[in-house]
Amino acid sequence: MHALLDNVVSHFEAVFGRAPEWHAFAPGRANLIGEHVDHQEGCVLPAAINRYTVAAAAPNKDHVFRLWSAPMRDHPIIHPAARDDLQPVEGSWGNYVLGVIHAYQASGIHSGGFDMAFDSNLPIGAGMSSSASIEACTALVVEGLSGTSLSPNQRALLCQRAEHQFAGVPCGIMDQLTVNSGIDGHALAIDCRTLTIEPHQIPEDLCLLVIDSQVRHALADGEYAKRKADCQHASETLGIPLLRDASLPLLQSRKADLGERVFRRAHHVVTEINRVTAFQEAMRNADRERMGILLTESHRSLRDDFEVSCPELDLLVAIARDHGAIGSRMMGGGFGGSTITLVSLHQADAIADSIGRAYRQATGKEAVCHLVRPVGGAAAHSLSPNNHPSLS
Ligand code: GLA
Numbered sequence: 001m002h003a004l005l006d007n008v009v010s011h012f013e014a015v016f017g018r019a020p021e022w023h024a025f026a027p028g029r030a031n032l033i034g035e036h037v038d039h040q041e042g043c044v045l046p047a048a049i050n051r052y053t054v055a056a057a058a059p060n061k062d063h064v065f066r067l068w069s070a071p072m073r074d075h076p077i078i079h080p081a082a083r084d085d086l087q088p089v090e091g092s093w094g095n096y097v098l099g100v101i102h103a104y105q106a107s108g109i110h111s112g113g114f115d116m117a118f119d120s121n122l123p124i125g126a127g128m129s130s131s132a133s134i135e136a137c138t139a140l141v142v143e144g145l146s147g148t149s150l151s152p153n154q155r156a157l158l159c160q161r162a163e164h165q166f167a168g169v170p171c172g173i174m175d176q177l178t179v180n181s182g183i184d185g186h187a188l189a190i191d192c193r194t195l196t197i198e199p200h201q202i203p204e205d206l207c208l209l210v211i212d213s214q215v216r217h218a219l220a221d222g223e224y225a226k227r228k229a230d231c232q233h234a235s236e237t238l239g240i241p242l243l244r245d246a247s248l249p250l251l252q253s254r255k256a257d258l259g260e261r262v263f264r265r266a267h268h269v270v271t272e273i274n275r276v277t278a279f280q281e282a283m284r285n286a287d288r289e290r291m292g293i294l295l296t297e298s299h300r301s302l303r304d305d306f307e308v309s310c311p312e313l314d315l316l317v318a319i320a321r322d323h324g325a326i327g328s329r330m331m332g333g334g335f336g337g338s339t340i341t342l343v344s345l346h347q348a349d350a351i352a353d354s355i356g357r358a359y360r361q362a363t364g365k366e367a368v369c370h371l372v373r374p375v376g377g378a379a380a381h382s383l384s385p386n387n388h389p390s391l392s
Helices: 002-016 095-106 128-148 150-169 175-180 223-238 248-253 260-284 288-305 311-322 343-364
Strands: 022-033 042-059 064-069 079-080 114-120 186-191 198-203 205-212 327-331 338-345 369-372 380-382
Touching: 002 022, 002 042, 002 064, 002 079, 002 114, 022 128, 022 175, 022 260, 022 288, 022 338, 042 128, 042 175, 042 205, 042 260, 042 369, 064 095, 064 248, 079 338, 095 128, 095 150, 095 380, 114 128, 128 150, 128 175, 150 175, 175 186, 175 369, 186 260, 198 205, 198 223, 205 311, 223 260, 248 260, 260 288, 288 311, 288 327, 311 327, 311 338, 311 343, 343 369
Parallel strands: 064 114
Antiparallel strands: 022 042, 022 380, 042 114, 042 186, 064 079, 186 198, 205 338, 205 369, 327 338
């Protein structure tokens, strides 16, 4: 990560012809279990991981936002820093940045114009929260430049607002909270209703393997919103605020009223929330077999009830199980992206290799295996002696 930070400072200097005043970094996230339940205020068990977006920034006097990104270098953005009427730019990566600036402005926090460069070793669109990490870097820079410091939860809520209003994805709070609040060596049991976080140490002999199918998803294309709408329909029919408030017996008793598809959507959410509790207990008891079973059930539920998987993810999960993984399932929003696979530390490299080989043989495509580690959350540091030294 330090090399990445040095790189982004060099990029900033090359692109903008001066030194940056702030740099910031934000991790990606993996999710052990609790998928597609955060928008129903359920509980989830993600971890911030050691793949990062980094940024360097400095204020300008031109009242514009000049945004440059190494992975998106062909699409630099210059946007007027008009005070209260920032608008999304259709199809632009810059919306994650502009959306955050706008959310802060709406809360009365104004940074003024600035130049900002990004770099990343977090694959984009792979279900590892690259967008939440761009948002967190931006939020920290806005705070640094405006001399404010919000709590990680307040920051996460503003980043989520950016995603809703500028990226068009009505996401839950899991990604933004995780990248802002990560804890070294720990998964975070997040209650997405109360926003309380309970750290759970991940056993040191357990390894998290995130396998990127390289099939790319577009959550903004409406499937995510459709799933959320089905969940809302279910809770309205059941007469409860959100599916977090449903029990399995209640759901079963109203199956006919819900209709087949909406029942399946709700069934996923209710059973997945139960699996999160069961998984935490299995992890505390070092019961690997039970953890594996719960991951398998989670995948099946996401595939058949929530219908957010795709053939490549199903294949990666099956291959992982056949090659000695403790358990595996699709991760994140779905329709492509990555799987999360739990393996024993001493077998991690061998299993990663054999999964990659089997996937190549079956599909002719390359999957990218990331052996990841749980890390701390986003932070920013001033590079100028006149500023407040650091934010996290
Ligand atoms: C995306 C969203 C999250 C969450 C996951 C699925 O990553 O941003 O809020 O809903 O999908 O669990």
